[in-house]
Amino acid sequence: MLLALLPARPVHAQENSPVDLTGAWRWINHEDERDRNPGAFPGDYRGLPLNDAARMRADTYDEEVNTTSSLLQCRPRTPGYQPKGLDPMRIDKVTDPLTRQLVAYRISYEKTPGERVIWLDGRPAPSQYALHSWDGFSTGKFRGDTLEITTTHIKESYVRRNGVATSFRATVIEQMSLEEPYLEVTFTVIDPDYLSEPFVRSATYMRAPTLQLPPYPCQPEEYQTGEKYRVPHYLPGENPYLTESAFKYKVPQEGSRGGAETLYPEWRAKGATLRPPAAESTIKPTYTDDSTHIAERADAQPKRALTYDKVEPVHVNGNVYLIAGAGGNIVISAGGDGVVMIDSGVAAASDKVLAAVRQVNQTLRPPEPPETASPFGNQWLVEHAFNDPMIRLIINTSSNADHVGGNANIRKSPLFRLLGYRDPTLSLQVLAHANVQSRMVEAKAPDALVPTDTYLSDRYTLYRFFNNQALQLFHMPKAVTDGDSIVWFRRSDVIAAGDVYNSDVYPPIDVDKGGSINGEIDALNKLIDMSVTEFMAQGGTLVVPGRGWISDAADVGYYRDMLMVIRDRIQAMVDKGMTLAQVKAAKPTMDFDPEYGREPGVTSRFVEAVYRSLKEKK
Amino acid sequence: MKSLTVACALAAATLWTVPLDAHHSFGGTYDVSKTITIKGKMVQVTLRAPHSFLYVEVPDPDGTTKQWVIEGATAAQFARQGIDKDAFKIGDPVEVVVNPSRSPNSTHGRLIQITRTTDGKSWGSKAGETVN
Numbered sequence: 001m002l003l004a005l006l007p008a009r010p011v012h013a014q015e016n017s018p019v020d021l022t023g024a025w026r027w028i029n030h031e032d033e034r035d036r037n038p039g040a041f042p043g044d045y046r047g048l049p050l051n052d053a054a055r056m057r058a059d060t061y062d063e064e065v066n067t068t069s070s071l072l073q074c075r076p077r078t079p080g081y082q083p084k085g086l087d088p089m090r091i092d093k094v095t096d097p098l099t100r101q102l103v104a105y106r107i108s109y110e111k112t113p114g115e116r117v118i119w120l121d122g123r124p125a126p127s128q129y130a131l132h133s134w135d136g137f138s139t140g141k142f143r144g145d146t147l148e149i150t151t152t153h154i155k156e157s158y159v160r161r162n163g164v165a166t167s168f169r170a171t172v173i174e175q176m177s178l179e180e181p182y183l184e185v186t187f188t189v190i191d192p193d194y195l196s197e198p199f200v201r202s203a204t205y206m207r208a209p210t211l212q213l214p215p216y217p218c219q220p221e222e223y224q225t226g227e228k229y230r231v232p233h234y235l236p237g238e239n240p241y242l243t244e245s246a247f248k249y250k251v252p253q254e255g256s257r258g259g260a261e262t263l264y265p266e267w268r269a270k271g272a273t274l275r276p277p278a279a280e281s282t283i284k285p286t287y288t289d290d291s292t293h294i295a296e297r298a299d300a301q302p303k304r305a306l307t308y309d310k311v312e313p314v315h316v317n318g319n320v321y322l323i324a325g326a327g328g329n330i331v332i333s334a335g336g337d338g339v340v341m342i343d344s345g346v347a348a349a350s351d352k353v354l355a356a357v358r359q360v361n362q363t364l365r366p367p368e369p370p371e372t373a374s375p376f377g378n379q380w381l382v383e384h385a386f387n388d389p390m391i392r393l394i395i396n397t398s399s400n401a402d403h404v405g406g407n408a409n410i411r412k413s414p415l416f417r418l419l420g421y422r423d424p425t426l427s428l429q430v431l432a433h434a435n436v437q438s439r440m441v442e443a444k445a446p447d448a449l450v451p452t453d454t455y456l457s458d459r460y461t462l463y464r465f466f467n468n469q470a471l472q473l474f475h476m477p478k479a480v481t482d483g484d485s486i487v488w489f490r491r492s493d494v495i496a497a498g499d500v501y502n503s504d505v506y507p508p509i510d511v512d513k514g515g516s517i518n519g520e521i522d523a524l525n526k527l528i529d530m531s532v533t534e535f536m537a538q539g540g541t542l543v544v545p546g547r548g549w550i551s552d553a554a555d556v557g558y559y560r561d562m563l564m565v566i567r568d569r570i571q572a573m574v575d576k577g578m579t580l581a582q583v584k585a586a587k588p589t590m591d592f593d594p595e596y597g598r599e600p601g602v603t604s605r606f607v608e609a610v611y612r613s614l615k616e617k618k
Numbered sequence: 619m620k621s622l623t624v625a626c627a628l629a630a631a632t633l634w635t636v637p638l639d640a641h642h643s644f645g646g647t648y649d650v651s652k653t654i655t656i657k658g659k660m661v662q663v664t665l666r667a668p669h670s671f672l673y674v675e676v677p678d679p680d681g682t683t684k685q686w687v688i689e690g691a692t693a694a695q696f697a698r699q700g701i702d703k704d705a706f707k708i709g710d711p712v713e714v715v716v717n718p719s720r721s722p723n724s725t726h727g728r729l730i731q732i733t734r735t736t737d738g739k740s741w742g743s744k745a746g747e748t749v750n
Contacts, residue, residue, distance in 0.1 A: 039643025063646035
């Protein structure tokens with residue numbers, strides 16, 4: 001009788017999730033109370049294994065930037081900080097509708113832009129050139145009853161709310177363990193740029209079955225009426241608040257400065273011999289650890305021949321794709337009207353670039369109909385659209401070699417078939433701002449590389465829609481050079497930024513070609529003004545950099561802020577009458593070099609360009 | 619009975635001072651050990667998440683005006699404390715107590731107390747009216 005009441009078959013646990021983490025969870029505030037309220041004080045780095053680059057960056061940081069920048073006001077927390085962020089969370093399952101197998105956990109926090117997905121199906125990470133997000137890309141695997149989550153592709157963020165940064169190269173490892181009714185989360189930030197050791201913290205959540213996540217309509221505020229955008233920050237050695245926390249909490253200043261050494265028990269003996277500061281004062285820190293030599297080490301790398309083995313197409317949005325790995329980034333729109341190509345990479349990679357264009361074209365085959373400019377073109381499509389791709393036009397964003405180097409090879413390729421007239425001398429072939437053509441002619445570049453068609457005004461709109469969208473070029477008059485263009489695919493809402501914006505390297509400002517730091521900052525402001533984020537400073541308009549990964553306005557905002565801080569530091573040095581050699585020796589970019597100065601010669605050239613453009617008032 | 623009332627008031631105050639979520643660090647942005655008082659005219663009220671902003675135009679001795687940006691609680695927290703879009707109107711003369719920004723020459727502040735000088739309506743003067 002009793003046996004008849006038992007289930008006929010056992011209910012199996014999910015193979016990839018031996019415990020069920022779903023439900024609503026409330027964060028328990030029993031740690032770090034002072035860190036939460038009123039919030040971290042400037043200069044309080046206790047318990048952080050930060051390096052000197054991070055320390056310098058935080059020392060010169062002004063938290064007010066979070067209210068002056070509309071891109072930072074609604075910035076969500078990343079996994080490297082989120083478990084310390086008070087937010088309640090809800091965990092749901094994503095299952096395969098056919099097998100009912102668990103594919104992923106979906107985590108929603110109160111103040112994050114969407115639902116974070118923890119993939120449990122073993123899928124590979126996206127391309128290194130893929131968009132970074134606040135949540136990043138997460139995969140999970142159970143070790144016993146503990147879910148271990150690995151997250152990459154995270155935007156730059158912070159580990160403490162006083163300017164201690166985490167780099168866009170950081171990885172976060174989380175372990176979630178269920179001890180009903182508690183969910184214990186241990187999270188570790190591994191940051192090759194700003195932390196000398198993994199930084200481990202923990203947080204506790206409690207099951208809250210009736211908890212409902214509230215809406216979070218975060219509206220950025222543009223309140224600086226009539227003022228130009230500003231980035232509050234302190235020049236090195238001028239932040240008056242760096243002893244405040246040591247004084248208030250009565251701890252030695254040496255401990256307040258943090259660092260891996262201060263995290264170990266051995267440090268207690270040393271700490272016991274030290275005294276808290278007797279009063280608050282302005283200190284002038286020096287920075288000497290390994291992280292301050294990133295640029296020098298990059299310069300010392302042996303010269304290696306560049307190879308272009310891995311040229312890969314990455315979908316950006318709509319019918320726009322990035323072709324990465326061919327020198328400078330190439331952006332194409334591919335569809336029923338053919339291909340328009342923004343920049344052509346280096347000559348040595350042209351064969352691989354053409355193969356990548358063909359690969360993109362394959363993805364346009366039915367059942368997804370290609371987009372075309374005209375509803376009257378259906379017959380034309382049937383006859384032509386799915387053969388080899390036709391490259392109709394090249395647009396160059398600048399005269400930089402890694403952006404124009406493939407012009408000749410692409411033009412002589414059988415795929416290059418022009419828009420408009422059959423006579424190539426009458427048709428658009430390679431379009432750029434007139435200054436690009438002038439600079440290349442001056443430099444005696446081979447004719448086949450030089451743009452054939454130019455524009456002189458501040459903008460240029462292609463005479464017809466291409467692949468069902470308008471194409472507009474905007475001249476950035478004094479950015480990296482005097483001929484830079486950014487190209488806006490209006491329907492796909494993608495901007496090809498050329499070298500005006502590089503996601504992971506300083507801009508190659510060339511003062512001799514008309515570039516300047518202030519023009520570069522103006523160009524980035526224009527780029528940001530043209531961009532609209534989808535929600536909470538993420539997504540929406542996508543910006544493809546000249547180098548690096550697909551970005552959005554928040555990434556460009558970080559880049560602009562970084563340049564403004566460095567500009568102000570070097571301007572102060574110029575005002576003091578320092579020579580270029582003295583400025584370089586002072587290392588005004590040291591705290592940003594781990595992120596942007598990892599290539600040989602880049603930092604030195606950048607500092608020189610900023611110095612010259614300020615000294616010569618360009 | 620009196621002790622019960624006091625206990626309830628203390629409990630309520632404790633409840634309200636449980637830190638709500640500051641999106642950025644108030645302690646890092648503002649000097650929470652100092653307060654200053656500004657007098658001027660309300661020119662904009664933006665109740666929003668994560669924090670609300672009040673804009674107050676303050677006359678300078680030289681005849682010009684400065685716009686102060688006063689950061690307050692999230693719209694939902696204000697609503698629980700009886701502050702909505704109709705509480706303070708554009709053009710209201712106000713006196714505002716703020717924690718000043720740490721940033722040099724900044725005209726930003728963290729809201730501590732606001733009073734409309736024409737009728738004495740205020741926020742921040744009662745227990746639990748805090749901005750976290």
